[in-house]
Amino acid sequence: xxxxxxxxxxLAALACVLVGGSFTANxxxxxxxxxxxxxxxxxxxxxxxxxxxxxxxxxxxxALTLRQWVRLALLAAVGMVGFNLAVIAAERTAEPxxxxxxVGCAPVVVAMLVPLLDGRRPQRVVLYGAxxxxxxxxxxxxxxxTDGAGIAFSVCALAxxxxxAVLAVPVLRPLGPRLLSATVCAVAALESAAVGLTAxxxxxxxxxxxxxxxxxxxxxxxxxxxxxxxxxxxxxxxGAERATLxxxxxxxxxACTAPLVGTGSYGxxxxxxxxxxxxxxxxxxxxxxxAERKRSPRGRAFRGNGRPESRGVRVPxxxx
Numbered sequence: 611x612x613x614x615x616x617x618x619x620x621l622a623a624l625a626c627v628l629v630g631g632s633f634t635a636n637x638x639x640x641x642x643x644x645x646x647x648x649x650x651x652x653x654x655x656x657x658x659x660x661x662x663x664x665x666x667x668x669x670x671x672x673a674l675t676l677r678q679w680v681r682l683a684l685l686a687a688v689g690m691v692g693f694n695l696a697v698i699a700a701e702r703t704a705e706p707x708x709x710x711x712x713v714g715c716a717p718v719v720v721a722m723l724v725p726l727l728d729g730r731r732p733q734r735v736v737l738y739g740a741x742x743x744x745x746x747x748x749x750x751x752x753x754x755x756t757d758g759a760g761i762a763f764s765v766c767a768l769a770x771x772x773x774x775a776v777l778a779v780p781v782l783r784p785l786g787p788r789l790l791s792a793t794v795c796a797v798a799a800l801e802s803a804a805v806g807l808t809a810x811x812x813x814x815x816x817x818x819x820x821x822x823x824x825x826x827x828x829x830x831x832x833x834x835x836x837x838x839x840x841x842x843x844x845x846x847x848x849g850a851e852r853a854t855l856x857x858x859x860x861x862x863x864x865a866c867t868a869p870l871v872g873t874g875s876y877g878x879x880x881x882x883x884x885x886x887x888x889x890x891x892x893x894x895x896x897x898x899x900x901a902e903r904k905r906s907p908r909g910r911a912f913r914g915n916g917r918p919e920s921r922g923v924r925v926p927x928x929x930x
């Protein structure tokens with residue numbers, strides 16, 4: 611694994627661990643208006659990201675086509691505002707594990723969808739790794755009580771998780787990770803305000819208390835600013851298919867942090883699921899194949915007596 615892919619894998623992994631740990635912060639925001647919280651989170655994140663966007667920000671935004679702006683609006687609506695709303699709606703009639711299991715299937719969907727959109731066949735090794743990740747995510751979370759509405763909203767949450775990666779692919783190159791993150795946060799803040807005014811009226815926004823303020827600051831600064839930039843930087847280096855493999859770390863991180871606040875436990879099932887997620891990521895990202903290649907003899911042909919065969923020319927080593 612070269613330096614670029616290694617860095618990309620680490621960035622994607624860090625982003626997903628931060629998102630998984632954020633579920634602990636979500637547990638203290640149950641009484642805060644949903645749309646108002648999303649508005650504050652994404653609005654603050656946008657203000658923090660704009661100075662980091664780099665030079666030529668205005669020119670890059672003006673160069674976007676109408677189609678690209680529509681894609682950005684869909685990315686914010688589906689992958690951010692809609693995803694969070696779907697998870698909340700699913701948990702009204704389903705246990706939290708149910709939407710988590712569906713979201714854990716995102717690597718499989720992305721592994722099939724992205725190549726098809728590019729006009730190529732899915733890579734089998736990535737698809738096999740994605741399946742292992744999905745099974746591992748299921749093992750970590752288990753299955754819980756649900757009904758038809760819970761399953762329907764969980765499917766919507768899966769669509770949001772897939773959209774967060776797939777919809778970003780065509781606009782990642784012209785904007786870059788930082789400006790893309792800032793732009794979608796601005797759009798998501800406006801969409802959250804519209805949802806809040808429509809659904810909650812004047813009560814869509816209120817002053818958060820000290821605990822809610824801490825949770826919102828964590829969501830905005832750590833999960834959104836750091837997490838989004840790391841996610842898109844990782845995706846830029848290793849592609850959406852391999853980056854989404856690391857979303858299997860989200861339930862693992864959530865399971866690891868839950869005991870810290872007394873909302874869950876980490877047992878044998880969580881450990882086994884974590885191992886399956888790790889194996890799936892290693893297989894799908896190509897880390898296992900590279901490790902095997904390094905352990906195997908390279909660049910030399912052997913006779914039956916175990917001595918290297920000389921044919922008058924030097925056999926070059928296989929490049930990394």
